[in-house]
Amino acid sequence: MTDTAQRPTLEAVAARAGVSRATVSRVVNGGDGVREPLVERVRKAVEELGYVPNQAARSLVTRRHDAIAVVVAEPETRVFADPFFALQLRGISKELTAHDNQLVLLLTEGRDDHARVGRYLAGGHVDGALVFSLHLDDPLPGLIQHAGVPTVFGGRPDWSGDRRGVVYVDSDNRGGARDAVRHLVGLGRSRIAHITGALDQTSAVDRLDGYRDVMVDADPRLIVEGDFTPAGGERAMRELLVRCPDLDAVFAANDLTAAGALRVLRESGRRVPEDVAVVGFDDMLPVAEQTEPSLTTVRQDIEEMGRLMARLLLRGLDRHAVEQGVGAAPSSVVLPTTLVRRASA
Amino acid sequence: MTDTAQRPTLEAVAARAGVSRATVSRVVNGGDGVREPLVERVRKAVEELGYVPNQAARSLVTRRHDAIAVVVAEPETRVFADPFFALQLRGISKELTAHDNQLVLLLTEGRDDHARVGRYLAGGHVDGALVFSLHLDDPLPGLIQHAGVPTVFGGRPDWSGDRRGVVYVDSDNRGGARDAVRHLVGLGRSRIAHITGALDQTSAVDRLDGYRDVMVDADPRLIVEGDFTPAGGERAMRELLVRCPDLDAVFAANDLTAAGALRVLRESGRRVPEDVAVVGFDDMLPVAEQTEPSLTTVRQDIEEMGRLMARLLLRGLDRHAVEQGVGAAPSSVVLPTTLVRRASA
């Protein structure tokens, strides 16, 4: 743990280059409108002194921070169970980095933290926020709207409040689910069960809706609630085998759930896909490729979702500064999914 | 994307409360040495105006940011393959939050990014850094030393430079490996193979050393290099079965590797644990509990590692400010591991 040295200031650079602070500032910020020889001199002085601008001083006057908050609600739930979050974060990071923005990560644990996050956002520490509000009835979106920070949501937020200007990036969960179930139908299956995700998340609800779109008058007993975890998948699968021993296919709300279901099917002596075909959702590689048999699933480009969220936010920020409301506000994006065929269906 | 409203300043609060800016500042920062009735008045004004201090202005004078950078090198490698990183991050976040510090996440992709990170750290945007330098011969530690930012490393860094004051938090990889192998020996196994991790990471090297501590004159053919991934585990296991068909146990460098090995063992018709006992490392629940059979493994408390890193860093920062070198500098910590017995050994 070394000591932080005293950093040189604009003043010092100006003195060394024999110009005014203003000129140094201009050069440091792109050098427009400064004659070449001066630019050279200043650059040299900056180099020699190892000058780095003080971001606090700069923010104080520009009111920009070049920093974006990423808010993740309640990591305990799903976020840390699979690499989903990590991938999305990576996409976000790449995009932010490309635009010289910093990523401030705000993880919340339960209700108390909401207030803290709200305060932080309202405090004007960041230029915008990327929010993963996974749960229905989450107070976060409201808080954020109140804080007045430009925001893009990850996943369609379920929000009863004012929807104007709510921007989100989501996968086509419903369409993807339809594809999955249609694929099973195409395989000649008719008793197709569905293990849902945690139904307090819009993604789970949307996937269930997609299932219903195809299985218009499905036997209600074929639908069992899961929670996006392998354990939930096991539990649900056991229940299904009791309720509907004649089922010949399962559409699981995600790959982890499918993995749990596969295990139970194997234990019960059902062959996959011969007796029961199984389709998952996510195409989480470490999971989908490792199950036995490997998993047919619906792929979504998670990293791209992250990148897109960041892009949308930054674009909005720009317009904000430049055109003041001219041009359409950025609008939500729903990314397509693709079915990946492997061995399980 | 809503507009950012004009925030009230200290001045405004002072006016409303009928006191000076200085007094408001004192109250906001703890209220020491201000008479109770005034404190009340100020608090009320703050409340009514929804005042939140401007961090940039504050940092400008205090030179504190109450922000810590978390630097993760090359996410592609291991970090995003398993929930390891996410858990550690969570521990870090909890600790930082408890001390009112923000978490600035810096993900790097390749060499070019190192320079960017170095610049950022040197720029004095944060009070300290938590660095995951997973690879041998990583230039990052050097850059950081150069930047002069107080730093705690996650995992023992392999660093040829000046070791003075290098602080890290690590698991007892070597001891844990010894426990694992001893357990296998205790089970009466004698032909115990080891699938290593990626040997450009100290954790992999340390686990290999632990294996060798117990298997002092092990047949060198029993050691095969893996890379911490299931695919690597499969490849290594296949090779082992060819090289040493008589092996009766495998110690895998992590759970993912073990999962791959288990799959190959099953395919090859070996029963686990009857024919071949298998032990992993990490106790990554989603993996270790889901394998068939469930995995005996070495547990490390990953979240605690993260928490500890943050605690160490913050403590160092404090001392820095207060005592200026008095008292011992924080030193590295190696956390113990425990063997978790399940079905595979």
Added chain:
DNA sequence: CTGAAAGCGCTAACAG
């Protein structure tokens, strides 16, 4: 115990 005053380092008019 409280207020007045002096910057922290930088940018952004505004002159020249």
Added chain:
DNA sequence: CTGTTAGCGCTTTCAG
């Protein structure tokens, strides 16, 4: 094109 001049909002001596 370049320099001068005000602050941005806050903390912190220093007087009173």
